[in-house]
Amino acid sequence: MFIELDLQSETPIYTQLVDQIVEGIASGVLQPGDPLPSIRSLAEDLGINLHTVNKAYNLLKQEGLLQVHRKKGVIVQPDGMPGVTEAFEEKLRRQLRSLAAAAAVRGMAEEVFAQESRAVYREMIANRGRG
Amino acid sequence: MFIELDLQSETPIYTQLVDQIVEGIASGVLQPGDPLPSIRSLAEDLGINLHTVNKAYNLLKQEGLLQVHRKKGVIVQPDGMPGVTEAFEEKLRRQLRSLAAAAAVRGMAEEVFAQESRAVYREMIANRGRG
Amino acid sequence: MFIELDLQSETPIYTQLVDQIVEGIASGVLQPGDPLPSIRSLAEDLGINLHTVNKAYNLLKQEGLLQVHRKKGVIVQPDGMPGVTEAFEEKLRRQLRSLAAAAAVRGMAEEVFAQESRAVYREMIANRGRG
Amino acid sequence: MFIELDLQSETPIYTQLVDQIVEGIASGVLQPGDPLPSIRSLAEDLGINLHTVNKAYNLLKQEGLLQVHRKKGVIVQPDGMPGVTEAFEEKLRRQLRSLAAAAAVRGMAEEVFAQESRAVYREMIANRGRG
DNA sequence: GTGGTCTAGACCACC
DNA sequence: GTGGTCTAGACCACA
Numbered sequence: 001m002f003i004e005l006d007l008q009s010e011t012p013i014y015t016q017l018v019d020q021i022v023e024g025i026a027s028g029v030l031q032p033g034d035p036l037p038s039i040r041s042l043a044e045d046l047g048i049n050l051h052t053v054n055k056a057y058n059l060l061k062q063e064g065l066l067q068v069h070r071k072k073g074v075i076v077q078p079d080g081m082p083g084v085t086e087a088f089e090e091k092l093r094r095q096l097r098s099l100a101a102a103a104a105v106r107g108m109a110e111e112v113f114a115q116e117s118r119a120v121y122r123e124m125i126a127n128r129g130r131g
Numbered sequence: 132m133f134i135e136l137d138l139q140s141e142t143p144i145y146t147q148l149v150d151q152i153v154e155g156i157a158s159g160v161l162q163p164g165d166p167l168p169s170i171r172s173l174a175e176d177l178g179i180n181l182h183t184v185n186k187a188y189n190l191l192k193q194e195g196l197l198q199v200h201r202k203k204g205v206i207v208q209p210d211g212m213p214g215v216t217e218a219f220e221e222k223l224r225r226q227l228r229s230l231a232a233a234a235a236v237r238g239m240a241e242e243v244f245a246q247e248s249r250a251v252y253r254e255m256i257a258n259r260g261r262g
Numbered sequence: 263m264f265i266e267l268d269l270q271s272e273t274p275i276y277t278q279l280v281d282q283i284v285e286g287i288a289s290g291v292l293q294p295g296d297p298l299p300s301i302r303s304l305a306e307d308l309g310i311n312l313h314t315v316n317k318a319y320n321l322l323k324q325e326g327l328l329q330v331h332r333k334k335g336v337i338v339q340p341d342g343m344p345g346v347t348e349a350f351e352e353k354l355r356r357q358l359r360s361l362a363a364a365a366a367v368r369g370m371a372e373e374v375f376a377q378e379s380r381a382v383y384r385e386m387i388a389n390r391g392r393g
Numbered sequence: 394m395f396i397e398l399d400l401q402s403e404t405p406i407y408t409q410l411v412d413q414i415v416e417g418i419a420s421g422v423l424q425p426g427d428p429l430p431s432i433r434s435l436a437e438d439l440g441i442n443l444h445t446v447n448k449a450y451n452l453l454k455q456e457g458l459l460q461v462h463r464k465k466g467v468i469v470q471p472d473g474m475p476g477v478t479e480a481f482e483e484k485l486r487r488q489l490r491s492l493a494a495a496a497a498v499r500g501m502a503e504e505v506f507a508q509e510s511r512a513v514y515r516e517m518i519a520n521r522g523r524g
Numbered sequence: 525g526t527g528g529t530c531t532a533g534a535c536c537a538c539c
Numbered sequence: 540g541t542g543g544t545c546t547a548g549a550c551c552a553c554a
Contacts, residue, residue, distance in 0.1 A: 019229050026235035084237045098150045100252040101157040106215045110252045117248035121231040121241045180546050202526050202554045281491045288497040311531045333541045346499045360412050362514040366419035368477045372514045379510035383493040383503045
Protein backbone atom coordinates (compact mmCIF):
# COMPACT_ATOMS: atom_id res chain seq x y z
CA MET A 1 0.00 0.00 0.00
CA PHE A 2 1.11 3.60 -0.65
CA ILE A 3 -0.08 4.86 2.70
CA GLU A 4 2.28 6.24 5.26
CA LEU A 5 1.14 7.12 8.73
CA ASP A 6 2.78 9.29 11.30
CA LEU A 7 1.72 7.82 14.60
CA GLN A 8 3.20 10.70 16.54
CA SER A 9 1.40 13.37 14.59
CA GLU A 10 -1.27 15.46 16.19
CA THR A 11 -3.67 14.75 13.37
CA PRO A 12 -5.79 11.70 14.10
CA ILE A 13 -4.87 8.56 12.26
CA TYR A 14 -8.26 8.28 10.57
CA THR A 15 -7.77 11.81 9.24
CA GLN A 16 -4.39 10.93 7.86
CA LEU A 17 -5.96 7.90 6.22
CA VAL A 18 -8.69 9.99 4.66
CA ASP A 19 -6.17 12.53 3.39
CA GLN A 20 -3.90 9.94 1.86
CA ILE A 21 -6.71 8.16 0.08
CA VAL A 22 -8.02 11.44 -1.29
CA GLU A 23 -4.54 12.27 -2.47
CA GLY A 24 -4.33 8.83 -4.00
CA ILE A 25 -7.47 9.50 -6.00
CA ALA A 26 -6.41 13.01 -6.93
CA SER A 27 -3.05 11.83 -8.15
CA GLY A 28 -4.51 9.03 -10.20
CA VAL A 29 -2.89 6.25 -8.23
CA LEU A 30 -6.42 5.23 -7.39
CA GLN A 31 -8.76 5.22 -10.38
CA PRO A 32 -12.56 5.12 -10.31
CA GLY A 33 -13.63 1.54 -9.77
CA ASP A 34 -10.32 0.49 -8.29
CA PRO A 35 -10.61 -1.75 -5.26
CA LEU A 36 -9.28 -0.74 -1.88
CA PRO A 37 -7.96 -3.20 0.68
CA SER A 38 -10.53 -4.67 3.01
CA ILE A 39 -10.86 -2.97 6.35
CA ARG A 40 -9.31 -5.94 8.04
CA SER A 41 -6.29 -6.29 5.77
CA LEU A 42 -5.53 -2.57 5.68
CA ALA A 43 -5.75 -2.37 9.44
CA GLU A 44 -3.38 -5.28 9.69
CA ASP A 45 -0.96 -3.85 7.13
CA LEU A 46 -0.78 -0.54 8.93
CA GLY A 47 -0.83 -2.03 12.38
CA ILE A 48 -3.82 0.01 13.48
CA ASN A 49 -7.27 -0.65 14.81
CA LEU A 50 -10.18 -1.87 12.67
CA HIS A 51 -12.33 0.95 13.95
CA THR A 52 -9.88 3.49 12.67
CA VAL A 53 -9.92 2.19 9.12
CA ASN A 54 -13.65 1.79 9.27
CA LYS A 55 -14.10 5.37 10.35
CA ALA A 56 -11.97 6.65 7.48
CA TYR A 57 -13.79 4.54 4.89
CA ASN A 58 -17.15 5.69 6.21
CA LEU A 59 -16.21 9.34 6.02
CA LEU A 60 -15.08 8.90 2.42
CA LYS A 61 -18.24 7.04 1.61
CA GLN A 62 -20.32 9.87 3.02
CA GLU A 63 -18.39 12.32 0.90
CA GLY A 64 -19.16 10.21 -2.13
CA LEU A 65 -15.58 9.25 -2.89
CA LEU A 66 -15.93 5.56 -2.08
CA GLN A 67 -18.54 2.87 -2.51
CA VAL A 68 -18.88 0.07 -0.02
CA HIS A 69 -20.39 -3.15 -1.35
CA ARG A 70 -21.19 -6.14 0.75
CA LYS A 71 -19.45 -8.51 -1.61
CA LYS A 72 -17.22 -6.47 -3.88
CA GLY A 73 -15.69 -4.75 -0.91
CA VAL A 74 -14.59 -1.14 -1.07
CA ILE A 75 -14.01 0.58 -4.40
CA VAL A 76 -13.29 4.07 -5.59
CA GLN A 77 -16.47 5.82 -6.70
CA PRO A 78 -17.01 4.74 -10.34
CA ASP A 79 -20.13 6.80 -11.03
CA GLY A 80 -18.60 10.21 -11.12
CA MET A 81 -17.00 12.13 -8.31
CA PRO A 82 -18.93 14.75 -6.35
CA GLY A 83 -18.54 18.20 -7.80
CA VAL A 84 -17.60 21.51 -6.29
CA THR A 85 -20.56 22.29 -4.08
CA GLU A 86 -21.31 25.54 -2.34
CA ALA A 87 -20.49 23.91 0.97
CA PHE A 88 -17.18 22.66 -0.30
CA GLU A 89 -16.18 26.05 -1.63
CA GLU A 90 -17.01 27.64 1.64
CA LYS A 91 -15.00 25.13 3.59
CA LEU A 92 -12.09 25.45 1.20
CA ARG A 93 -12.08 29.22 1.48
CA ARG A 94 -12.24 29.11 5.24
CA GLN A 95 -9.20 26.90 5.41
CA LEU A 96 -7.35 28.85 2.77
CA ARG A 97 -8.02 32.02 4.70
CA SER A 98 -6.34 30.58 7.76
CA LEU A 99 -3.30 29.54 5.72
CA ALA A 100 -3.16 32.82 3.85
CA ALA A 101 -3.26 34.78 7.08
CA ALA A 102 -0.40 32.79 8.57
CA ALA A 103 1.57 33.28 5.37
CA ALA A 104 0.83 36.99 5.08
CA VAL A 105 1.79 37.65 8.68
CA ARG A 106 5.17 36.05 8.05
CA GLY A 107 5.71 38.27 5.06
CA MET A 108 5.02 35.77 2.31
CA ALA A 109 3.81 37.76 -0.69
CA GLU A 110 0.54 37.13 -2.48
CA GLU A 111 2.32 35.96 -5.57
CA VAL A 112 4.44 33.49 -3.64
CA PHE A 113 1.44 32.12 -1.82
CA ALA A 114 -0.49 31.67 -5.05
CA GLN A 115 2.49 30.01 -6.70
CA GLU A 116 2.90 27.72 -3.74
CA SER A 117 -0.71 26.65 -4.05
CA ARG A 118 -0.38 26.06 -7.75
CA ALA A 119 2.83 24.13 -7.34
CA VAL A 120 1.38 21.84 -4.72
CA TYR A 121 -1.64 21.13 -6.89
CA ARG A 122 0.47 20.48 -9.94
CA GLU A 123 2.85 18.20 -8.13
CA MET A 124 -0.06 16.21 -6.88
CA ILE A 125 -1.51 15.41 -10.31
CA ALA A 126 1.86 15.14 -11.99
CA ASN A 127 1.81 11.36 -12.25
CA ARG A 128 -1.69 10.93 -13.58
CA GLY A 129 -0.71 9.25 -16.78
CA ARG A 130 -0.37 5.73 -15.39
CA GLY A 131 -2.24 2.55 -16.32
CA MET B 132 -14.22 42.98 19.45
CA PHE B 133 -13.88 41.71 15.94
CA ILE B 134 -13.76 38.10 17.00
CA GLU B 135 -16.54 35.68 16.25
CA LEU B 136 -16.59 32.19 17.66
CA ASP B 137 -18.59 29.17 16.69
CA LEU B 138 -19.01 27.33 19.94
CA GLN B 139 -20.62 24.42 18.13
CA SER B 140 -17.75 23.90 15.76
CA GLU B 141 -15.55 20.90 16.17
CA THR B 142 -12.43 23.02 15.90
CA PRO B 143 -11.33 23.94 19.40
CA ILE B 144 -12.22 27.39 20.61
CA TYR B 145 -8.61 28.30 21.28
CA THR B 146 -7.77 27.38 17.68
CA GLN B 147 -10.50 29.63 16.37
CA LEU B 148 -9.16 32.38 18.57
CA VAL B 149 -5.64 31.89 17.26
CA ASP B 150 -6.87 31.93 13.68
CA GLN B 151 -8.90 35.06 14.10
CA ILE B 152 -6.11 36.96 15.78
CA VAL B 153 -3.68 35.94 13.06
CA GLU B 154 -6.19 37.09 10.47
CA GLY B 155 -6.58 40.31 12.41
CA ILE B 156 -2.86 40.92 12.18
CA ALA B 157 -2.67 39.89 8.54
CA SER B 158 -5.52 42.18 7.59
CA GLY B 159 -4.06 45.13 9.43
CA VAL B 160 -6.90 45.42 11.90
CA LEU B 161 -4.26 44.67 14.49
CA GLN B 162 -1.05 46.62 14.01
CA PRO B 163 2.32 45.88 15.59
CA GLY B 164 2.32 47.26 19.11
CA ASP B 165 -1.46 47.33 19.36
CA PRO B 166 -2.79 46.11 22.68
CA LEU B 167 -5.07 43.11 22.89
CA PRO B 168 -7.80 42.79 25.48
CA SER B 169 -6.72 41.33 28.78
CA ILE B 170 -7.24 37.62 29.17
CA ARG B 171 -10.10 38.11 31.56
CA SER B 172 -11.92 40.82 29.67
CA LEU B 173 -11.73 38.96 26.38
CA ALA B 174 -12.93 35.80 28.05
CA GLU B 175 -15.84 37.66 29.50
CA ASP B 176 -16.67 39.38 26.22
CA LEU B 177 -16.71 36.09 24.38
CA GLY B 178 -18.44 34.22 27.14
CA ILE B 179 -15.68 31.66 27.47
CA ASN B 180 -13.22 30.65 30.14
CA LEU B 181 -10.10 32.66 30.77
CA HIS B 182 -7.93 29.56 30.42
CA THR B 183 -9.09 29.16 26.86
CA VAL B 184 -8.04 32.69 26.01
CA ASN B 185 -4.82 32.18 27.90
CA LYS B 186 -3.99 29.11 25.83
CA ALA B 187 -4.56 30.97 22.59
CA TYR B 188 -2.45 33.93 23.70
CA ASN B 189 0.33 31.63 24.79
CA LEU B 190 0.40 29.79 21.49
CA LEU B 191 0.68 33.08 19.64
CA LYS B 192 3.39 34.18 22.01
CA GLN B 193 5.35 31.03 21.25
CA GLU B 194 5.01 31.69 17.55
CA GLY B 195 6.36 35.16 18.09
CA LEU B 196 3.23 37.00 17.00
CA LEU B 197 2.39 38.40 20.40
CA GLN B 198 4.34 39.76 23.32
CA VAL B 199 3.22 39.38 26.87
CA HIS B 200 4.35 42.36 28.87
CA ARG B 201 4.31 41.39 32.48
CA LYS B 202 1.37 43.05 34.09
CA LYS B 203 0.93 45.49 31.26
CA GLY B 204 -0.95 43.09 29.10
CA VAL B 205 -0.68 41.57 25.68
CA ILE B 206 0.39 43.40 22.54
CA VAL B 207 0.99 42.55 18.91
CA GLN B 208 4.67 41.84 18.27
CA PRO B 209 6.24 45.24 17.63
CA ASP B 210 9.79 44.03 16.90
CA GLY B 211 9.22 42.43 13.55
CA MET B 212 7.19 39.37 12.78
CA PRO B 213 8.76 35.95 12.44
CA GLY B 214 9.78 35.15 8.88
CA VAL B 215 8.99 32.24 6.61
CA THR B 216 10.94 29.42 8.19
CA GLU B 217 11.63 26.01 6.75
CA ALA B 218 9.25 24.49 9.28
CA PHE B 219 6.51 26.91 8.32
CA GLU B 220 6.88 26.21 4.62
CA GLU B 221 6.69 22.51 5.26
CA LYS B 222 3.58 22.85 7.38
CA LEU B 223 2.00 25.15 4.82
CA ARG B 224 2.68 22.72 2.00
CA ARG B 225 1.31 19.79 3.94
CA GLN B 226 -1.95 21.59 4.54
CA LEU B 227 -2.15 22.92 1.01
CA ARG B 228 -1.65 19.41 -0.30
CA SER B 229 -4.66 18.20 1.62
CA LEU B 230 -6.79 21.04 0.27
CA ALA B 231 -5.49 20.65 -3.27
CA ALA B 232 -6.30 16.96 -3.24
CA ALA B 233 -9.85 17.55 -2.10
CA ALA B 234 -10.24 20.21 -4.77
CA ALA B 235 -8.71 18.13 -7.53
CA VAL B 236 -10.89 15.15 -6.73
CA ARG B 237 -13.96 17.32 -7.09
CA GLY B 238 -12.80 18.49 -10.47
CA MET B 239 -11.59 21.93 -9.53
CA ALA B 240 -8.89 22.84 -12.05
CA GLU B 241 -5.39 23.90 -11.14
CA GLU B 242 -5.99 27.40 -12.37
CA VAL B 243 -9.16 27.77 -10.37
CA PHE B 244 -7.49 26.50 -7.24
CA ALA B 245 -4.59 28.89 -7.64
CA GLN B 246 -6.95 31.78 -8.31
CA GLU B 247 -8.98 30.87 -5.28
CA SER B 248 -5.85 30.98 -3.14
CA ARG B 249 -4.81 34.29 -4.57
CA ALA B 250 -8.28 35.76 -4.12
CA VAL B 251 -8.49 34.71 -0.50
CA TYR B 252 -5.09 36.22 0.23
CA ARG B 253 -5.92 39.44 -1.54
CA GLU B 254 -9.27 39.79 0.14
CA MET B 255 -7.58 39.36 3.48
CA ILE B 256 -5.15 42.20 3.08
CA ALA B 257 -7.57 44.37 1.12
CA ASN B 258 -8.36 46.64 4.02
CA ARG B 259 -4.82 47.38 5.07
CA GLY B 260 -3.93 51.01 5.35
CA ARG B 261 -6.24 52.13 8.07
CA GLY B 262 -5.34 54.65 10.79
CA MET C 263 8.11 7.00 41.00
CA PHE C 264 11.46 8.70 41.43
CA ILE C 265 9.94 12.15 41.55
CA GLU C 266 9.92 14.25 44.68
CA LEU C 267 8.07 17.51 44.88
CA ASP C 268 8.28 20.33 47.34
CA LEU C 269 4.80 21.73 47.40
CA GLN C 270 5.92 24.58 49.64
CA SER C 271 8.65 25.72 47.29
CA GLU C 272 8.17 28.93 45.41
CA THR C 273 9.24 27.31 42.17
CA PRO C 274 6.10 26.14 40.37
CA ILE C 275 5.24 22.48 40.64
CA TYR C 276 5.28 22.00 36.88
CA THR C 277 8.80 23.44 36.79
CA GLN C 278 9.96 21.01 39.44
CA LEU C 279 8.38 18.23 37.45
CA VAL C 280 10.15 19.32 34.28
CA ASP C 281 13.48 19.53 36.09
CA GLN C 282 13.16 16.12 37.66
CA ILE C 283 12.22 14.44 34.43
CA VAL C 284 15.13 16.08 32.63
CA GLU C 285 17.42 14.90 35.40
CA GLY C 286 15.89 11.47 35.10
CA ILE C 287 16.78 11.39 31.42
CA ALA C 288 20.22 12.83 31.98
CA SER C 289 21.02 10.31 34.67
CA GLY C 290 19.84 7.40 32.58
CA VAL C 291 17.02 6.44 34.90
CA LEU C 292 14.80 7.26 31.95
CA GLN C 293 16.02 5.82 28.69
CA PRO C 294 14.92 6.83 25.20
CA GLY C 295 11.69 5.06 24.44
CA ASP C 296 10.85 4.47 28.07
CA PRO C 297 7.22 5.11 28.92
CA LEU C 298 6.25 7.72 31.46
CA PRO C 299 3.24 7.39 33.71
CA SER C 300 -0.01 8.59 32.25
CA ILE C 301 -0.98 12.12 33.12
CA ARG C 302 -3.70 10.98 35.43
CA SER C 303 -1.78 8.30 37.23
CA LEU C 304 1.22 10.52 37.84
CA ALA C 305 -1.03 13.29 39.06
CA GLU C 306 -2.66 10.88 41.46
CA ASP C 307 0.65 9.45 42.64
CA LEU C 308 2.00 12.89 43.37
CA GLY C 309 -1.22 14.19 44.80
CA ILE C 310 -1.46 17.04 42.34
CA ASN C 311 -3.81 18.07 39.59
CA LEU C 312 -3.65 16.45 36.19
CA HIS C 313 -3.39 19.82 34.48
CA THR C 314 -0.14 20.47 36.28
CA VAL C 315 1.33 17.23 35.02
CA ASN C 316 -0.07 17.96 31.59
CA LYS C 317 1.66 21.32 31.50
CA ALA C 318 5.00 19.79 32.40
CA TYR C 319 4.65 17.03 29.80
CA ASN C 320 3.72 19.55 27.15
CA LEU C 321 6.70 21.74 27.86
CA LEU C 322 9.00 18.75 27.55
CA LYS C 323 7.25 17.76 24.36
CA GLN C 324 7.88 21.21 22.93
CA GLU C 325 11.53 20.93 23.84
CA GLY C 326 11.69 17.64 22.02
CA LEU C 327 12.50 15.53 25.07
CA LEU C 328 9.22 13.65 25.12
CA GLN C 329 6.87 12.23 22.56
CA VAL C 330 3.16 12.06 23.10
CA HIS C 331 1.77 9.04 21.31
CA ARG C 332 -1.90 9.58 20.86
CA LYS C 333 -3.71 7.35 23.29
CA LYS C 334 -0.67 5.21 23.89
CA GLY C 335 0.84 7.57 26.37
CA VAL C 336 4.01 9.50 26.85
CA ILE C 337 7.50 8.21 26.15
CA VAL C 338 11.01 9.55 26.30
CA GLN C 339 12.13 10.82 22.90
CA PRO C 340 13.49 7.76 21.06
CA ASP C 341 14.58 9.52 17.86
CA GLY C 342 17.55 11.39 19.19
CA MET C 343 17.56 14.20 21.66
CA PRO C 344 17.70 17.82 20.57
CA GLY C 345 21.24 19.13 20.29
CA VAL C 346 22.95 22.14 21.76
CA THR C 347 21.34 25.00 19.90
CA GLU C 348 22.40 28.61 19.85
CA ALA C 349 19.36 29.50 21.91
CA PHE C 350 20.17 26.87 24.49
CA GLU C 351 23.75 28.02 24.86
CA GLU C 352 22.60 31.55 25.34
CA LYS C 353 20.10 30.59 27.98
CA LEU C 354 22.65 28.39 29.72
CA ARG C 355 25.19 31.19 29.81
CA ARG C 356 22.69 33.67 31.12
CA GLN C 357 21.82 31.42 34.01
CA LEU C 358 25.41 30.48 34.68
CA ARG C 359 26.31 34.14 34.79
CA SER C 360 23.80 34.74 37.53
CA LEU C 361 25.15 31.81 39.54
CA ALA C 362 28.75 32.77 38.92
CA ALA C 363 28.11 36.30 40.10
CA ALA C 364 26.51 35.13 43.31
CA ALA C 365 29.40 32.76 43.88
CA ALA C 366 32.07 35.32 43.09
CA VAL C 367 30.54 37.90 45.40
CA ARG C 368 30.70 35.41 48.24
CA GLY C 369 34.35 34.79 47.56
CA MET C 370 34.07 31.43 45.85
CA ALA C 371 37.09 31.17 43.55
CA GLU C 372 36.90 30.46 39.83
CA GLU C 373 38.47 27.08 40.27
CA VAL C 374 36.05 26.08 43.00
CA PHE C 375 33.08 27.20 40.94
CA ALA C 376 34.27 25.26 37.91
CA GLN C 377 34.92 22.18 40.02
CA GLU C 378 31.51 22.46 41.58
CA SER C 379 29.95 22.53 38.12
CA ARG C 380 31.95 19.56 37.00
CA ALA C 381 31.15 17.61 40.16
CA VAL C 382 27.44 18.20 39.84
CA TYR C 383 27.48 17.09 36.23
CA ARG C 384 29.50 14.01 37.00
CA GLU C 385 27.36 13.01 39.92
CA MET C 386 24.32 13.30 37.74
CA ILE C 387 25.47 10.85 35.10
CA ALA C 388 27.28 8.63 37.58
CA ASN C 389 24.65 5.94 37.60
CA ARG C 390 24.28 5.57 33.85
CA GLY C 391 24.63 2.10 32.53
CA ARG C 392 21.73 0.31 34.16
CA GLY C 393 19.21 -2.00 32.45
CA MET D 394 23.62 53.40 35.10
CA PHE D 395 24.93 50.08 33.81
CA ILE D 396 21.63 48.30 34.28
CA GLU D 397 19.67 46.94 31.35
CA LEU D 398 16.22 45.53 31.79
CA ASP D 399 14.25 43.29 29.50
CA LEU D 400 10.66 44.24 30.15
CA GLN D 401 9.39 41.35 28.06
CA SER D 402 11.37 38.71 29.87
CA GLU D 403 9.68 36.14 32.01
CA THR D 404 11.96 36.85 34.91
CA PRO D 405 10.51 39.50 37.18
CA ILE D 406 12.04 42.94 36.91
CA TYR D 407 13.11 42.98 40.54
CA THR D 408 14.97 39.72 39.93
CA GLN D 409 16.74 41.19 36.95
CA LEU D 410 17.67 44.17 39.09
CA VAL D 411 19.06 41.94 41.82
CA ASP D 412 21.04 39.90 39.29
CA GLN D 413 22.55 42.93 37.63
CA ILE D 414 23.59 44.53 40.87
CA VAL D 415 25.17 41.28 42.05
CA GLU D 416 27.00 41.05 38.75
CA GLY D 417 28.05 44.65 39.17
CA ILE D 418 29.60 43.82 42.52
CA ALA D 419 31.14 40.60 41.27
CA SER D 420 32.71 42.33 38.31
CA GLY D 421 34.11 45.14 40.41
CA VAL D 422 32.07 47.85 38.74
CA LEU D 423 30.56 48.32 42.17
CA GLN D 424 33.10 48.38 44.98
CA PRO D 425 32.42 48.00 48.71
CA GLY D 426 31.23 51.32 50.04
CA ASP D 427 30.16 52.59 46.63
CA PRO D 428 26.84 54.41 46.63
CA LEU D 429 23.89 53.20 44.62
CA PRO D 430 21.27 55.49 43.15
CA SER D 431 18.38 56.32 45.40
CA ILE D 432 15.27 54.23 44.99
CA ARG D 433 13.46 57.15 43.47
CA SER D 434 16.12 58.13 40.95
CA LEU D 435 16.83 54.58 39.84
CA ALA D 436 13.14 53.91 39.37
CA GLU D 437 12.88 57.05 37.30
CA ASP D 438 15.96 56.25 35.24
CA LEU D 439 14.68 52.79 34.40
CA GLY D 440 11.10 53.85 34.02
CA ILE D 441 9.84 51.35 36.54
CA ASN D 442 7.89 51.40 39.75
CA LEU D 443 9.35 52.50 43.09
CA HIS D 444 8.14 49.29 44.69
CA THR D 445 10.14 47.24 42.25
CA VAL D 446 13.42 48.96 43.04
CA ASN D 447 12.62 48.86 46.73
CA LYS D 448 12.01 45.14 46.62
CA ALA D 449 15.30 44.49 44.89
CA TYR D 450 17.26 46.64 47.33
CA ASN D 451 15.59 44.94 50.27
CA LEU D 452 16.44 41.49 49.01
CA LEU D 453 20.07 42.48 48.56
CA LYS D 454 20.12 44.02 52.01
CA GLN D 455 18.80 40.79 53.50
CA GLU D 456 21.51 38.86 51.72
CA GLY D 457 24.05 41.21 53.21
CA LEU D 458 25.23 42.71 49.94
CA LEU D 459 23.90 46.19 50.53
CA GLN D 460 23.53 48.57 53.44
CA VAL D 461 20.67 51.00 53.62
CA HIS D 462 21.26 54.13 55.65
CA ARG D 463 18.71 56.73 56.37
CA LYS D 464 20.98 59.55 55.30
CA LYS D 465 23.82 58.08 53.32
CA GLY D 466 21.39 56.25 51.14
CA VAL D 467 22.21 52.83 49.72
CA ILE D 468 25.78 51.59 49.56
CA VAL D 469 27.54 48.38 48.70
CA GLN D 470 28.36 46.41 51.83
CA PRO D 471 31.68 47.83 53.09
CA ASP D 472 32.15 45.46 56.06
CA GLY D 473 32.95 42.30 54.22
CA MET D 474 30.70 40.28 51.98
CA PRO D 475 28.84 37.25 53.25
CA GLY D 476 30.77 34.03 52.77
CA VAL D 477 29.87 30.71 51.21
CA THR D 478 27.34 29.32 53.64
CA GLU D 479 25.97 25.83 53.73
CA ALA D 480 22.64 27.16 52.53
CA PHE D 481 24.25 28.95 49.62
CA GLU D 482 26.17 25.89 48.53
CA GLU D 483 23.03 23.83 48.61
CA LYS D 484 21.11 26.35 46.56
CA LEU D 485 23.97 26.68 44.10
CA ARG D 486 24.19 22.92 43.63
CA ARG D 487 20.48 22.58 43.13
CA GLN D 488 20.51 25.13 40.36
CA LEU D 489 23.65 23.76 38.81
CA ARG D 490 22.08 20.32 38.79
CA SER D 491 19.17 21.61 36.76
CA LEU D 492 21.49 23.27 34.26
CA ALA D 493 23.79 20.27 34.08
CA ALA D 494 20.87 17.96 33.40
CA ALA D 495 19.61 20.13 30.57
CA ALA D 496 23.12 20.27 29.13
CA ALA D 497 23.77 16.56 29.50
CA VAL D 498 20.50 15.64 27.87
CA ARG D 499 21.45 17.72 24.85
CA GLY D 500 24.75 15.95 24.59
CA MET D 501 26.99 18.63 26.02
CA ALA D 502 29.99 16.84 27.50
CA GLU D 503 31.15 17.22 31.09
CA GLU D 504 34.29 18.98 30.00
CA VAL D 505 32.41 21.46 27.87
CA PHE D 506 29.97 22.21 30.64
CA ALA D 507 32.75 22.77 33.14
CA GLN D 508 34.61 24.97 30.70
CA GLU D 509 31.50 26.94 30.02
CA SER D 510 31.08 27.57 33.72
CA ARG D 511 34.67 28.60 34.12
CA ALA D 512 34.52 30.88 31.11
CA VAL D 513 31.41 32.65 32.32
CA TYR D 514 32.97 33.22 35.73
CA ARG D 515 36.21 34.46 34.29
CA GLU D 516 34.51 36.80 31.87
CA MET D 517 32.55 38.26 34.72
CA ILE D 518 35.57 39.24 36.80
CA ALA D 519 37.71 40.14 33.81
CA ASN D 520 37.45 43.89 34.29
CA ARG D 521 38.11 44.03 37.99
CA GLY D 522 41.18 46.21 37.75
CA ARG D 523 39.32 49.48 37.45
CA GLY D 524 39.65 52.58 39.66
C1' DG E 525 -5.78 44.99 37.59
C1' DT E 526 -2.65 41.74 35.08
C1' DG E 527 -0.88 37.33 33.97
C1' DG E 528 0.72 32.83 36.34
C1' DT E 529 -0.37 28.88 38.73
C1' DC E 530 -3.20 25.34 40.76
C1' DT E 531 -7.37 22.68 41.80
C1' DA E 532 -11.64 20.01 40.92
C1' DG E 533 -14.49 18.13 37.94
C1' DA E 534 -16.46 17.33 33.38
C1' DC E 535 -17.05 15.78 28.43
C1' DC E 536 -15.04 14.23 24.16
C1' DA E 537 -12.13 12.07 20.44
C1' DC E 538 -9.35 8.44 19.74
C1' DC E 539 -7.91 3.65 19.70
C1' DG F 540 -7.97 4.04 29.35
C1' DT F 541 -5.42 7.95 27.12
C1' DG F 542 -4.66 12.67 26.07
C1' DG F 543 -7.32 17.07 24.61
C1' DT F 544 -10.36 20.55 25.73
C1' DC F 545 -13.28 23.41 28.52
C1' DT F 546 -15.34 25.32 32.70
C1' DA F 547 -15.51 27.45 37.35
C1' DG F 548 -13.32 29.29 40.86
C1' DA F 549 -9.29 30.36 43.71
C1' DC F 550 -4.73 32.37 45.33
C1' DC F 551 -0.43 34.68 44.33
C1' DA F 552 3.34 37.58 42.39
C1' DC F 553 3.96 41.57 40.07
C1' DA F 554 3.68 46.52 38.96
